[in-house]
Amino acid sequence: MTGTADATSEVSNSPGEALSWGHPAMEVEFATASDGTLRLVRLGGGPGDRVDPESALPLVELTALGHGSGWSGSRFTGTALGSRLRYRAHRTGRRADWEWLTLELHDRATGLTAFVELTSPTGVPVLRSRVRLRNEGGQPLVVQSVSSLLLGGLPSPDALDVHRARNDWLAECRWWAEPLRASVADINVDVHQHDSRAALVLTGRGSWPTDGHLPMGALTERDGGRTWLWQIESPAGWRWDLGEHARGGYLALNGPTDAEHQWRVRLAPGAECTTVPAALALGSGFDAAMGALTSYRRAVRRPHPDHTTLPVVFNDYMNTLMGDPTTQKLLPLIDAAAEAGAEYFCVDAGWYDDSADGGWWDSVGAWLPSSRRFPDGGIGAVLDRIRERGMVPGLWLEPEVVGVRSPIASALPPEAFFQRDGVRLAEQGRHQLDLRHPAARAHLDETVDRIVGDWGVGYLKLDYNIVVDPGTCAPGDIAPGAGLLGHAQAYLGWLSDVLDRHPGLVVENCASGGMRMDGATLAVTQLQSTSDQQDPLSYPPIAASAPTVAPPEQGAVWAYPQPEFDDDLIAFTLGGALLGRIHLSGHLDRMSEQQFGLVRDAVSTYKSIRGELTTAVPFWPLGLPGWTDEWLALGMRVPGGSSYVSVWRRGGEPELRFPLRHLAGRDARTEILHPSTPGAGTAAWDGHGLRVTLPRTPGVLLIRLTS
Structure with a gap:
């Protein structure tokens, strides 16, 4: 979201009956409620919505010491300060392909001003929101929580299903759905004359922001099909909650809070703070909303050539070295990877380890190559061999x-390390750098400039294995959650500066696989590790769900065939990566000629379709996969072009038929692109459904449908 504003307007008077803003794909309307607060009353759709x-909610809810909730309960609604914020002004404009609106709200009692900053990429039904607070009063104010986005006036919880995703080490992206009423009971509001205090609350804590759950969720209207899909773009803590308000549903999206994350910020007179952003996508179903969110993610991220070239990466770690x-x-391995068609070769963990017993875990930090592991010519000889074989060298780093x-x-x-009460923290034999400190930043700048600038490394896999x-x-922090968020944002700032200095560098984001798959980090890095899962039979549900987190060109999926x-x-293991980013591994150098041919054919197939993946949006013909599902399917729809479907069979009957709604009633030609060996399976389109046979398990097909 860079560029000069093409148009800007400012209004300082009352908004009157209504204030409208947006573009045809995202129409937004605001109105003033009887208590004087400005509220969002229409989001997308027509005037009938x-x-x-x-029934709506105030635009901002927040708590501060001495200014708590308006009534008791765990819900993030009804705060004292939120009910006092009054409209003061608004500004609109356009930057490049983004529409923006800033609404200015003010509390006379404290002098606090909230700037609600809304943006939306033109033509995409996604709203991005964050809130900037400024203390214009004469006394300090300690803020304990601030909403990033609030949405009320949703259909009744009786009509809504809520979707959320468990995200555990080796078992990432496990979505499931249930009625919202399962968590928010109907208490008979007419009898009590009050909303329920119940809420479905989900939080992410600690320095692994996606450990436990993804910072995402969705509501789907059971009968009408409308979907509201969201992500909270926090590299540290986050919270979302759903509940019932005025007989309808509501959604509250937050970054870290005092109650859940020990996050507090002291605003001296004149000081400011800004929430993490949250994005809300609309669609006529889950797949449509996820398509919109995919387009938004492409619009919001840092531009990089890797997003359009999608080179094949070989990494020596998984099930290999x-x-x-x-x-x-x-x-x-380098020679074999080059013969298979890899374009990058990443040497993973251990290249710095000079110990005889591999006990490097609690001694890392200098990031200098081992002379014991690379006795002849050092690591430079290995990097040179990678370049000689036509590939770009990469290294693993845990900065x-x-x-x-x-x-x-x-x-x-x-002071360059995490600390509490003057004690330097240690986790699993390791200290954590605080990237807000100049010495920590200088140390990592020197490290990366040596590896990239002096050694000529063009790919960094940045891992993070403690929480x-x-x-x-640190000095200036009043709560550890604020310090954690400050460091996490400083880390992303440091990484952006690294990419400014080395614009050709490709960075993979990894944290024990997928423990850091947040929108803030994905907007800076080029690739996202999806898992450390070593079992090829367990990877398909992760690979099939990975596009819910990252566009296909960013989602790195392991493919580790073995002799x-x-x-x-x-x-099977190769097929799981063909609609994402291939992270090839395995002992390719020990394979027979026939086995190696299967690998080479799969890589060639990937290269023939990867150009279309850069604009494709995902869909799930069988719905989002369950962890133990016998059949799974992931589709990619190329605007104005072909559709691709990967189908896995891990059990069950050998034949399955399922619809592809966007092709219903149309003729389509089917091609099996993978595997290349005959007899693996069949696929046929009958005008309304795709009939697939996979006679053996495990089985996989990559199918192209051209209408």
Whole structure:
């Protein structure tokens, strides 16, 4: 969202009956309720979707010390300060392909001003919101929570299903749905003359923002099909809650709060703070809303050539070297990866380890290559071999941690590390750098400039394998959650500066697989690790759900065929990555000629379709997969072009038919692109459904449909 404003207007008077803003794909309307607060009364749709202001919610809810909730309960609604904020002015404009609106709300009692900053990419039904607070009063104010986006006036919880996603190590992106009424009971409001205090609340805590759950969710109207899909773009804590208000549903999206994350900010007179952004996508169903969110993610992220070229990456770790690289082991892998069609080769963990027993975990931090592992020519000889074979060299790095036995732990000042009550924190034998401190930042700048600038490395896999909860209290922090968010945002700022200095560098975001799959980080990095899952039979539900988190060109899926696999299992593990980003691994150097041909054919197939994935949007013909589903399917729809469907069979009957609604009633030609061996399965389109046979398990097909 950069560029000069093409148009700007400012209004300082009362909004009157209504204030409208947006574009044809995202029409927004505001009105003033009887209590004087400005409220969002229409989002998308036509005039008939406008709700009564009394059913909507104030634009901002917040709490501060001495200014708590208006009534008791765990819901994030009805706050004392939120009910006092009054409209003061608004400004509109356009920057590049984004429409923007800033609404200015003011509380006379404290002097607090809230700037509600709304943006939307033109033509995309997604609203992005964040709130900036400024203390224009004469006394300090300690803020404990601030909403990023509030939406009331939704249909009754009786008519809504809520979708959420468990996100655990080795079991990422597990979506499920249930009626909202299962969590928010009908208490008979007519009898009590009051809304329920119940709420469905989901939070993410600590320095792994996607550990436990994705910072996402969706509401689907059971009969009408409308969907409201959201993500909270926080690299640290977050919270969302759903409940009932004025007989309708409501949604509240927040970053970290005092109650859940020990987040507080002291605003001195004249000081400001800004919430993390939240984005809300609309659609006529879950797939349509996810398509809109995919387009938004492409619009909001940092531009980079990798997003259009989608090079194939070989990484030596998964089920292969597993953190034990040496020159002797790497050279044949490099040759085989190049022959298979890889374009990048990443040496994963262990390249810095000079210990005889592999005990590097609590001694990392200097990031210098091992002479024991690379005795002849050092690591430079390995990197040169990668370049000689026509690939770009990459290295694994865990920049934010310093082992307790590392010389860096004593070389940097204590203030450069996470601390609480004056004590430097340690987790699993490691200290955590605080990227707000100049010494920590200088150390990492020197490290990356050496690896990228001096050694010529063009790919960094940035990992993060500890979790700190609730955070750090450096000088100036009044609560550890605020320190954690400050560091996380500083880390992304540091990473942006690295990419400014090295614009050709490709960065993969990893945190024990998918423990950091948040929208804030994905907007800066080029690739996203989806899992550390080592079982090829367990990866399909992760691969099929990965596009809910990242566009296909950013979602890195492991494909680790092995010489001990039969042909079906080789095809199965390769097929899971063909609608995302191939992260090739496996002992390719030990394969037979026939096995290696299967790998080479899959990589060639991927290269033939990857250009279309850069604009494709996902859909799920069988719905989002369950962890133990026997049949799974992921589709990619290319605007104005072909549709691709990956189908996996892990059990059940050998034949399945399912609809593809966007092709219903039309002729379509089907092609099986993967696997290349005959007899793996069949696919036929009958005008309304796709009939697939997979005679053996495990089985996979990649099918192209051209209408």
